[in-house]
Amino acid sequence: MHRDFxxxxxxxxxxxxxxxxxxxxSFSLTAHEADLLKRASQxxxxxxSTIYSPLYxxxxxxxxxxxxxxxxxxLPGVLAGLLALLLCTRVMRAMAGAHATSSAxxxxxxxxLLVAQAxxxxxxxxxxxxxxxxxxxxxxxxxxxxRTWLGAWIIASILSWGLQAGLVFLPLxxxxxxxxxxxxxTRDKKRWWWSAQALVLGLFLLAFWQPLFHFLxxxxxxxxxxxxxxxxxxxxxxxxxxALPKALPGMLVMxxxxxxxxxxTDWRKDPRHGLLILGLLAPCPFYLFTPQPEALLLCALPxxxxxxxxxxxxxxxxxxxxxxxxxxLCYIWSYWHLY
Numbered sequence: 001m002h003r004d005f006x007x008x009x010x011x012x013x014x015x016x017x018x019x020x021x022x023x024x025x026s027f028s029l030t031a032h033e034a035d036l037l038k039r040a041s042q043x044x045x046x047x048x049s050t051i052y053s054p055l056y057x058x059x060x061x062x063x064x065x066x067x068x069x070x071x072x073x074x075l076p077g078v079l080a081g082l083l084a085l086l087l088c089t090r091v092m093r094a095m096a097g098a099h100a101t102s103s104a105x106x107x108x109x110x111x112x113l114l115v116a117q118a119x120x121x122x123x124x125x126x127x128x129x130x131x132x133x134x135x136x137x138x139x140x141x142x143x144x145x146x147r148t149w150l151g152a153w154i155i156a157s158i159l160s161w162g163l164q165a166g167l168v169f170l171p172l173x174x175x176x177x178x179x180x181x182x183x184x185x186t187r188d189k190k191r192w193w194w195s196a197q198a199l200v201l202g203l204f205l206l207a208f209w210q211p212l213f214h215f216l217x218x219x220x221x222x223x224x225x226x227x228x229x230x231x232x233x234x235x236x237x238x239x240x241x242x243a244l245p246k247a248l249p250g251m252l253v254m255x256x257x258x259x260x261x262x263x264x265t266d267w268r269k270d271p272r273h274g275l276l277i278l279g280l281l282a283p284c285p286f287y288l289f290t291p292q293p294e295a296l297l298l299c300a301l302p303x304x305x306x307x308x309x310x311x312x313x314x315x316x317x318x319x320x321x322x323x324x325x326x327x328x329l330c331y332i333w334s335y336w337h338l339y
Contacts, residue, residue: 076126
């Protein structure tokens with residue numbers, strides 16, 4: 001089993017690297033990427049004063065000093081994607097179980113949405129890294145109760161807002177898990193957790209009260225049904241990085257695996273499975289309201305593929321082989337449109 005996992009991890013790392021760096025001739029800068037790099041070249045005080053990914057702008061400002069070749073400028077996204085795969089091994093083992101980890105890794109490594117974001121000059125893959133760190137530290141604290149993990153969670157939560165302020169959904173989501181499964185946790189764990197939560201959310205309100213007030217008082221009241229309907233094709237983009245109807249085959253396969261995974265999970269009793277389900281759902285509403293929503297949408301991928309990997313194990317071997325072949329064909333269809 002350890003050998004199979006090592007093969008899956010190495011294959012996943014090689015696959016994501018190859019797909020992310022394929023066709024370097026197509027790496028010309030888009031208008032949005034050029035504007036982002038221009039802002040990254042501004043003085044430090046201007047970078048830190050923006051609410052749009054100030055830490056990412058700081059990183060890219062330093063990164064483009066040695067050179068501005070399009071391939072060089074895309075390396076941070078690729079490296080962050082590879083780091084996300086490594087972190088996913090710990091998170092998926094804790095949330096989906098050791099038997100589902102290899103399948104979840106391979107599904108994530110080849111995911112068209114992840115590949116597209118790794119190829120772009122975007123904070124999306126770094127946001128995914130921050131998400132996985134938050135899950136890891138939260139799960140370890142709730143398992144062992146060591147306050148070192150809780151301290152790491154606090155630091156990761158605060159720094160993550162420098163990449164994407166919408167990641168505030170993570171402490172909210174994790175607090176819902178603590179509430180729903182409160183009988184599974186000791187009083188001491190819960191007391192320290194709520195203290196840390198009060199600190200983190202208090203700092204968030206101090207740092208982002210102006211955009212939060214603007215959202216609640218201006219943007220939310222004018223939300224129209226047409227804007228809300230944009231969430232309907234969300235799963236198509238999440239599973240294939242394509243719009244309907246091109247996404248239909250891949251979306252249907254992923255829905256089948258997702259339903260199978262939901263049937264196999266013990267979410268009523270197991271908080272890890274509850275976190276998988278809510279971790280898939282929670283980022284999606286932010287897609288409607290947040291700048292650079294693809295970064296938040298990417299955060300749902302590990303939970304989607306964790307559930308899909310659990311669902312795969314329900315099928316006999318011949319059916320699993322057929323499903324893997326179908327997923328591979330759907331991924332290739334998406335790559336054809338990407339490149």
